[in-house]
Amino acid sequence: MTHPSCTFTRAITRRPAPSIVDGLRAEDIGTPDLDRMLADHADYVAALKSTGAEVIELPPLDAFPDAQFVEDTALCLPQGAVLMRPGAPSRLGEVAEMEPTLAACHGDLRRIEGPGFVEGGDILVTGREILVGRSARTDAAGVAELAAIASDWGHSLREVQTPEGVLHFKTDCSLLEPETILATRRLAASGCFDGYKVLHVAEGEEAAANLIRFNDLVIMPAGFPRTAEMLEREGFTVTRIGNSECAKLDGGMSCLSLRFWG
Template structure:
């Protein structure tokens, strides 16, 4: 059974942090509808969702991926690089523990955001930059001792997975102007749009992705994949993408 943790948007969503882009007005009611559309897409693909209790006082709480890294039977609970986001973690930790995961916390002086972590089999790339520091990466390496944890630089975007994700065959995809070091990845393929760099693997064929990357969707079709497109425009205004809105659990 494939499961995903989700968390509904805060009424204060429009106050979310913005670091690398200019702030734009966010339509919170539209964002809620888009969130439901995202969840519906997971359900339609056969995923079961588990809702993390909301944290209405945290504008960025909907970006639940940042609260943890799951690998095997371990959930490493993040210590957010932004102080304002640290209150998001406790309820997420309780929820993933209830799903049977062993919880290991990142502690000071380490910082780690889940959005900085790209898992490819036993290789884990971790973006080191504004939100995740060297101490956090070392703690992640200790917690996931069977994995090959590889730091990579992140300076141009908020998180590593703001720049790159990966296809089912292990090819890392990214919008090259925003990727600090494409050579850090064994196989890299450029996509034509920023939002095209973000995919959630629903299975070996279907890719959940944003409606704002139609040319990238065409590329994926040519590679034999089936895009499942959702509109997440309001979350993109807050540097969010399709990966940010869930924590995918397997088995």
């Protein structure tokens, strides 16, 4: 049986809203196109469903331009779910919108009360531990509060650093297998993955680092052929999904779903 860090029976997604044009971005590389984003989102949901998983598709939230990036609102573990506390003030309200859905799926629902902040994009759950990257959106107090919950559930949590200028820890890494990580060279060079098998994205394809291993599939953004070929040589089944519009809002494959068991 595949380790639960790679095996999922359910996922939660949310359709993008017309307000995506007002979404947060580190730099302006163009206005996202809603029709294109919706088409890519539909392809993403179809890829998740193709593995046999149930996908809960939530409606758009026009009041929250970044709400399609549901991963930042929670951490789902086999024991339950933890509601996050986003470091971007405009995103705090997304957590309350997600809470009823998570409560219906998880018997044990905890929350980060604050004053610290944590976003799901900074959390990588491997086969042996939970790695949480400090970033502009995740601070020491938030990590400490999450560590206490994780410990209560029997998980080991380790704080690491997100590279300067990188939005989220998982912008630069993904889990491929319980002990195998895909990472950019700049992140791997920090030593945070010592003891793991690390595969590097191709030079110039750093944006390919954010992907998801979802059951038998590796779902990655389109447009990074050398990284995709490397993963296929390593024996992974790769599905490529358009990500041009989410990328304008610093979003990637992991951001678009909450993935869990049960």
